[in-house]
Structure formats: structure tokens, C-alpha cells
Amino acid sequence: MTLDKILYIDLSKRRFHVRSRPDLFEKHIGGTGVAIRLLLEECPEKADPLGPENPIIFAVGPLTGLFPMASKTVAMFKSPLTGNLGESHAGGRSASAIRMAGYGAIVVKGTSETPVYLAIYGSDVYFRDASGIWGIESSYTVGRIIRELESEAGLRTIMRIGRAGEKMVSYASVVVETYRHFGRLGLGAVFGSKKLKAITICGKHSVNVKNPQAYRILYDKILQLTVKSQVMRKYHDIGTSSNVIPLNELKALPSLNLRQTSIKNAENISGENLAEKHLGRRVSCSHCPVACIHLATLREPYEDEPYFYKTTMVPYDYEPIYSLGSMLGLTETNELLKLIDEVETQGLDAISTGVVLAWATEAYEKGLVTSMETMGLELKWGDGEAYREAVRRIVSQPNEFYSTLARGVEKAASKYGGMDFALSFGGSEMPGYHTGPAAHLTFLTGARHSHLDSAGYSMDEDNAKTGTKMTPKQIAEALFKEESWRQVLSSLVVCFFARGVYKPDTVLESLKTVGFNPDITLEDLNRIGVETLKSKNAFKAREGFSHKDLKIPRRIVETETPLGILEEEFIRKGIEEFFRLLQ
Amino acid sequence: MLKLKLFKAEKRSLEGGTVAGRLTVLDIDKCVGCQLCMFACSRRFGEGGFAKSAIRVRSIGGVERGFTVIVCRACPDPPCMKVCVTNALSLRKAGGVTLNPSKCIGCGRCVDACPLKAVFWDNEANKPNICVHCGYCVNYCPYRVIGLREAR
Missing domain, CATH: 1.10.599.10 (Aldehyde Ferredoxin Oxidoreductase Protein, subunit A, domain 3)
Structure with a gap:
């Protein structure tokens, strides 16, 4: 099976076709190299990021399905957050599923009139009605439903959006499998604008190599290098959250909207503490031995029933600990996990959400926005409950203030002031x-x-x-x-x-x-x-x-x-x- | 802890297939879902992907609940063999079956017969993939989830 087949899907006409593009892959390898050329081809100049003309492009590479850790899918699109290049990478099973479905890249264009999800089984593409799952509160539930509806568990990827994507929050994410994301730059909103709730992809094509014997030898070499490397151990044992303590000690951990670079009780939200008290499971992307994905168990008592607890698995990494933890002064472990879970449930990018909330808290403190704008919500450093409610309102957008927050920190600051402390770089x-x-x-x-x-x-x-x-x-x-x-x-x-x-x-x-x-x-x-x-x-x-x-x-x-x-x-x-x- | 003991490439062969062993799941709670076993299984034939894989790792209703490894358990009295109309499946000494591909007509009855759903299908060859208990995948499991046991 070759890499050079590209699946083009048009959601407006509900049609699809496959084209062979060896020129692209020979010259630009795959992944980001191919995706940017496809974006230049497919995205018309000055396209509306939320219009039907904005393409969603997924691309994988020549090592996918063959060698360990060539497991990322590159997504490219025009970003509704920055109004410019949108690029985000996700793992899970997405890359191997695309390759084994027989493709090197997938291009999705157009807009469906009614909610739809795509089921791609090799060369068959189905446009499934998604009106029955549109508006479901939790992105987890959407995953559960599609898991039951579609076949080939273990060989497939399920990419889906939460309510944030449906409501086109500029930094809505696309959740992949569970706990992996096309997080940054708002791919979720682009899905939402197309009324595209989810894409599931699977296939069972073989991937052939030129020299099988040399392939096996090199495979073993690469795998050995991986499992022996120190860096890999770091990502496996504690994960990226092992950065919390060193960065806090170095005074480089942005805290309280970067008014500080370290925070009291940082050890509470450190990878070490989370691993010791909460780690429930480690998970891997397909074809990666590392298992860097760390899931914490959050155990909450039910108020109305004694000795009964709700147990939730919450993913944690350095970035959400920074953006939803230290940036918001949230160093109580359970409160941090609950906020991460809310962000995950709604399908938002954790980094953007945290930075937006940090700006909003400071703006509220400084009186640039008042309880009029926040609709009575008191934004206070370390107040997890208030932040969870704010997250829900960023998604539901009950007034202008929250709709503005949903457009990102730069838009919020240009409207309400406080640009000096709006931590935006190129709009992200x-x-x-x-x-x-x-x-x-x-x-x-x-x-x-x-x-x-x-x-x-x-x-x-x-x-x-x-x-x-x-x-x-x-x-x-x-x-x-x-x-x-x-x-x-x-x-x-x-x-x-x-x-x-x-x-x-x-x-x-x-x-x-x-x-x-x-x-x-x-x-x-x-x-x-x-x-x-x-x-x-x-x-x-x-x-x-x-x-x-x-x-x-x-x-x-x-x-x-x-x-x-x-x-x-x-x-x-x-x-x-x-x-x-x-x- | 990552512990991976690979055979030297030249020593690894399919000779393990004749050893009277039985592939078994040792501790499913250690599984991270990396699917290295599935890739290893197809790599026996010198190719990537899963087309030839006779083992599958999937979540049990979402990765938050953990994983399951689906693979032939080498039953002593295999139902897949009993439904094979062309006698393409014969009993393996240590349990399970051996496929004679020249006899197989690709009817797929063995797939339906297996209660574990451990008979997989090679769409390209239109023949079943059934574990031969060679243990090749075991060498690639970084977390000792699966192992090769002596036959009962």
C-alpha cells in the first residue's frame, strides 16, 4: 500500500473521491510537509476560518505503521483563533488508522446542513446523521456512543468535538480516542462550523517495505534505543509534569497570569505528588512503548449518599497543570483535576482556556470588568468552582463578555482593556x-x-x-x-x-x-x-x-x-x- | 518500568511456532494499549500494519477503563476447527489450530465460531489470521502483559 493516496471529502455535496499524489509525498515526505502544500492548494485566499471553504487536512508519513513513534497526525486548517495558519498534532490511534485505511492524507471541505459524522472504513466513506448526538453535554459521552455504533474497536480512531466545538469557541479542541487532542488553534471550532461532530477512521491494509529483513533489524534497533533512553523514562515514569518542580525552583513557572514565576504549594500539583496520590493508569499512543499519557483518579464523595464515591479518570500533563493550575493559583490537587476534567468534557484547549481565565481574573481584580459582565461570577485566584462555571459559560456564551472570552485573550483585551497583561503571541x-x-x-x-x-x-x-x-x-x-x-x-x-x-x-x-x-x-x-x-x-x-x-x-x-x-x-x-x- | 528483552534479529525466526507453547495474558492491568504486539505479529511476515495480525488490543469501552488483549487461548477442543468445512484447520499439539491455507476457501465460519472473537481476518488474502503461539509478540511487549507458557 502506498502513502500517496489522498481522500477528498466534500461535506456540502456529501461526495468523496481519491486522488493519487505521488508528487507531493516524494517532494515533501508527508505530515506537515504535505499538509502545508495541500492547505496552500485547498484554502482560498482570505478564507473565512468558519466558512465552508476552509479545508481540514490530516496527513501522516512514510514511517507510520512501520516504525515506533511515527504516530502523530498533523492537522492543518485556517485557525479561527489567529485568523491564520492553523496546525495541530495529535497521537492516539489516529495516524496508524489513517495509514491503514489506505491514505497518506485526508482533506475535508464544505459544510453539512445538518449535523453529521464521518465513518471511514478503508475505501468506504459513510456520511452518518449526527443530529441525535449534537448538543450532548460531555465529549466523553459522544465517544461512548460512537464506540458502540461503529465497528473495529482497536483498529480505529474516533476524533470528536465537545460542545465547545459546536459553539465554535475559537480555541475548541478535537478529542482523539480519549485524552489526546488536536488541542491548539481551534480545529474543534472548524469541525463545529462544518456541523461535523466526529470522524472515525479504520482500515486493515498492510504496509509493505522494500527490504523486510533490513526492516526488522532496524526496527529492533530503534525500539532498543527508545526503551533504553533516559528521556523516555522521564516521559513514562512521571511524564511531562515532572517539569513543575524544576521550573518552579528555577522561577520560570508562569503563575497568577505571570505576575509571579513560582507559586506556593507547587509540590501539590507536581508530577511526583500526582503520581504518588492519584496515578491510576498510563496509556500509550498506537505503536509507542513509552506510555506518556498519565491518568489521575479523582475520587469525589456523593453528597446525598454516605460511603459512595464517583471516580473519574483525568488526564494530566505539564501544560494543563500550568495553565489551569499555577496560572490560576489553583494548587489544590482535587480542584485542579476537576477543572481539567471540565475543560476536557467541554472540549476546549487547556492552555488557551487557562490563559483566558487568568486574564479575566486580573481584569476583574483591576475593575476592567465587573460582576455585570461576569453575570455575578466572582473570579478569584484559586477558586476552582468559579473557574468551572466560567468554563461552562465560555462555552454557552450567555452574554457578550463570555462570547468575547470565547474568541481568545487578544480579542477580550482589545474590547475590555488590559492588553498589557494579555498573554497572547501571534493571537495564540x-x-x-x-x-x-x-x-x-x-x-x-x-x-x-x-x-x-x-x-x-x-x-x-x-x-x-x-x-x-x-x-x-x-x-x-x-x-x-x-x-x-x-x-x-x-x-x-x-x-x-x-x-x-x-x-x-x-x-x-x-x-x-x-x-x-x-x-x-x-x-x-x-x-x-x-x-x-x-x-x-x-x-x-x-x-x-x-x-x-x-x-x-x-x-x-x-x-x-x-x-x-x-x-x-x-x-x-x-x-x-x-x-x-x-x- | 520499561523492560524489553529482544532476541537478536538473526536468532529470531518463526521456529518458535513449533514449540509446544501457549500465548497467555499475564496481567492485563499493565497494558498501556501501545499495540506493539499487534505490529510485531504482522512484522513476522516482513510488513507493517495489522493485515496479518492475529492479536488485538482494544479498550474496554474507552481507554479510561483499560484494555483487553484478544488472542487465541489454544483451546484443547477448538470450535473453529469443528466448523471448518474443508478441514483447513487441524488441531495443534499444544491446543489451538494450524491453518493449511491451500485448503482454506475463505468462508469465514471459523470467525463466527470463536467465542473469544480471536479469529481475525486478512482482507487481502481472504483467509483467517489465527495465532500460532510462536511468542514473537511476547518479545515486544514492554510491560510483560503477555507471555508464553508451556502447554497444559
Whole structure:
């Protein structure tokens, strides 16, 4: 089975067709490399992100289904949050399911008149009526229903939206299986605008390789590297939440809307404490031995019945602990878990939701908004109950204030004031690192304004340890190099956690083994990485992005980082240098 | 804890298939749903994907409730064999069955007969995939969920 088949689905006409596009995959590998070209092809200029013309693109890569940890699906679309490039990656079983259904990519366009969900079984595509599941309160319930309705459990992915997606909250997520997400930049709202409640995909195609014997040997080598690596142990044992204590001690953990960089009782919400007191299960994406997904058991007593408890499994990671925990002053473990659960139930992006609520709390404190706007809700640091209610109102949008919050922090601040403390980078809410200039330069210059674009935070942390000082130019160059290489990884759809395993040599060897291109060289890979990054920025420029318009939130130059107080001019220089490299 | 003991590639072969062993689920609560066993099963034939896999890992109604491993238990008196109209399935010494693909006409009755739903289907070959208890997958389970036991 080849990778180059693309399934095109039109929700307006309820039709689909398959096209073979070897040109795309040969040149751009797969994943993000292919998705950006499809976005450039399929998304008309100045398209309305919530209009039928906005395509949803999913792409996987040549190693998917063959090697461990090539398990991510890249989703691309025009973001309703930033009004520009939307890109989000999710794992679960999505990638292997798409590949085994026989596709390298799927493009969904149009808008259905009535709620619909898609069931894709290999070459068969069914448009199923979803009016009976539209409006269901919990995203968990939607998953349960579709699980029963469709077959092939274990071989399929179920992507679905919650009510947040239906109500087109700009940062609504798409929940994959359970506990994995296309979280950032509002893919959930795009689903909602198309009346698309869910997509389930499955297939049982074999994936052939050129040299089976060499394939088995290389497979064992990669797997051994994985299970022996220290990083992998970190992600397995405690998970990303092992970052809470170190970042708190480093004074880089954004807290109380980044008025502080550490918080009292951080140990309560640390990965260590959660693992010890609450860890109930670890879960893996398909074809990954690591099992980095950590689920906490939340045990709550029923008020009306003694000795009876409700037990809920709640996923936790570093990012939601930062955004819904330290940012909101919520350090009581159970309260944090309940808030994460609410966000999950509604189907929202945890990072954006937390940053929006943190801004709202400070705006309320400062009197920019009053109980008139909040409809009597008192937003207070650490008040989990109030935050859960606020989350529900962001979704139901009972008044203008909550509808504005549902558009993201930048829109909220442009309406109500408080731009200085609105932590928005290129229109997307801030990830959880106030480590130094490189972190913020990543948020600003990264194609999707994500900490994962070029991982500046990691550079800062190293610099803090070694006492190294870098110039804006040096930082920009290092970030450019990192972001370019990450384009290669996400074109292969290798999880970024496995970047230490998939070093250039291993990438080349694996591509040759599966018969992708026997002559491919490291120079080719590097070139493809840079080209992909440039294509993304070409799309952004087309849609009106200019780095000169990037706003630097005042708050980040007011609150000290481990590398000292940041200077706006330094950051501006870094931005200029980065975009010079992109030309 | 990740503990993975892989055989050296050249030593691994399908010879395990003749060992009188029986694949068994040791502790399902340790399963993380990584499906490495399923991929291993198809990789015996030098390919990726699940087309040839005779083992399946799925959640029991959502990953929050954990997983189940569906695989042949090597019954001593296999119902799949009894319904095979062409005698393509014969009793294995240690329980379970061996498929003679040249006799199989792809009717699929064995699939319906198995109460564990452990007879899988290869759509491409139009023949069943039934575990031969070779233990290849066991080597790839990072959490010792499955193991090879001596036959009863």
C-alpha cells in the first residue's frame, strides 16, 4: 500500500473521491510537509476560518505503521483563533488508522446542513446523521456512543468535538480516542462550523517495505534505543509534569497570569505528588512503548449518599497543570483535576482556556470588568468552582463578555482593556515557560506560535545552567535551525518526544529501508525542512501576517525570568533576525 | 518500568511456532494499549500494519477503563476447527489450530465460531489470521502483559 493516496471529502455535496499524489509525498515526505502544500492548494485566499471553504487536512508519513513513534497526525486548517495558519498534532490511534485505511492524507471541505459524522472504513466513506448526538453535554459521552455504533474497536480512531466545538469557541479542541487532542488553534471550532461532530477512521491494509529483513533489524534497533533512553523514562515514569518542580525552583513557572514565576504549594500539583496520590493508569499512543499519557483518579464523595464515591479518570500533563493550575493559583490537587476534567468534557484547549481565565481574573481584580459582565461570577485566584462555571459559560456564551472570552485573550483585551497583561503571541495564548528570551522568541516567531515549534525554553534552561549569554542573532539562528529540523520530524510524523531517537542518521536509514527514496541525503532533509518552514510562512504572509505587527505582551518584560529582566528591544532584534533567515 | 528483552534479529525466526507453547495474558492491568504486539505479529511476515495480525488490543469501552488483549487461548477442543468445512484447520499439539491455507476457501465460519472473537481476518488474502503461539509478540511487549507458557 502506498502513502500517496489522498481522500477528498466534500461535506456540502456529501461526495468523496481519491486522488493519487505521488508528487507531493516524494517532494515533501508527508505530515506537515504535505499538509502545508495541500492547505496552500485547498484554502482560498482570505478564507473565512468558519466558512465552508476552509479545508481540514490530516496527513501522516512514510514511517507510520512501520516504525515506533511515527504516530502523530498533523492537522492543518485556517485557525479561527489567529485568523491564520492553523496546525495541530495529535497521537492516539489516529495516524496508524489513517495509514491503514489506505491514505497518506485526508482533506475535508464544505459544510453539512445538518449535523453529521464521518465513518471511514478503508475505501468506504459513510456520511452518518449526527443530529441525535449534537448538543450532548460531555465529549466523553459522544465517544461512548460512537464506540458502540461503529465497528473495529482497536483498529480505529474516533476524533470528536465537545460542545465547545459546536459553539465554535475559537480555541475548541478535537478529542482523539480519549485524552489526546488536536488541542491548539481551534480545529474543534472548524469541525463545529462544518456541523461535523466526529470522524472515525479504520482500515486493515498492510504496509509493505522494500527490504523486510533490513526492516526488522532496524526496527529492533530503534525500539532498543527508545526503551533504553533516559528521556523516555522521564516521559513514562512521571511524564511531562515532572517539569513543575524544576521550573518552579528555577522561577520560570508562569503563575497568577505571570505576575509571579513560582507559586506556593507547587509540590501539590507536581508530577511526583500526582503520581504518588492519584496515578491510576498510563496509556500509550498506537505503536509507542513509552506510555506518556498519565491518568489521575479523582475520587469525589456523593453528597446525598454516605460511603459512595464517583471516580473519574483525568488526564494530566505539564501544560494543563500550568495553565489551569499555577496560572490560576489553583494548587489544590482535587480542584485542579476537576477543572481539567471540565475543560476536557467541554472540549476546549487547556492552555488557551487557562490563559483566558487568568486574564479575566486580573481584569476583574483591576475593575476592567465587573460582576455585570461576569453575570455575578466572582473570579478569584484559586477558586476552582468559579473557574468551572466560567468554563461552562465560555462555552454557552450567555452574554457578550463570555462570547468575547470565547474568541481568545487578544480579542477580550482589545474590547475590555488590559492588553498589557494579555498573554497572547501571534493571537495564540502563551505556553507554560517564562524561562528567558528564547522561549518568548519561539512563541513569537514559531509558525504556529507554539512552544514546540523551536523549543526556545530548552535553550534558556541550558543557558541558565551554564551561564551562557546569547545575542538575539545567535538565538534566532538556533531557533531557525531547530524549527527547520522539526519540520522534517513532523513530516515523518515522529513524535517530538522521540527526537533523540530519530537523529538524522536514523531518519535516513529508516527512509531508505521503507523504500521512500534510496538516494536521499541529509542535505535533502535539511532543505525539505527549510522549504516547509518557508511555505508555512508564505501561507501566513498571504493571509496578512507580518512579523512587524507582532505584539510583545508588556507583562513578559515586567516579570523577571531566570535569565534576568527581558528587554523589548532585544526581543524585537531576535524577531528581525529570525525573519531575515526566512527570506 | 520499561523492560524489553529482544532476541537478536538473526536468532529470531518463526521456529518458535513449533514449540509446544501457549500465548497467555499475564496481567492485563499493565497494558498501556501501545499495540506493539499487534505490529510485531504482522512484522513476522516482513510488513507493517495489522493485515496479518492475529492479536488485538482494544479498550474496554474507552481507554479510561483499560484494555483487553484478544488472542487465541489454544483451546484443547477448538470450535473453529469443528466448523471448518474443508478441514483447513487441524488441531495443534499444544491446543489451538494450524491453518493449511491451500485448503482454506475463505468462508469465514471459523470467525463466527470463536467465542473469544480471536479469529481475525486478512482482507487481502481472504483467509483467517489465527495465532500460532510462536511468542514473537511476547518479545515486544514492554510491560510483560503477555507471555508464553508451556502447554497444559
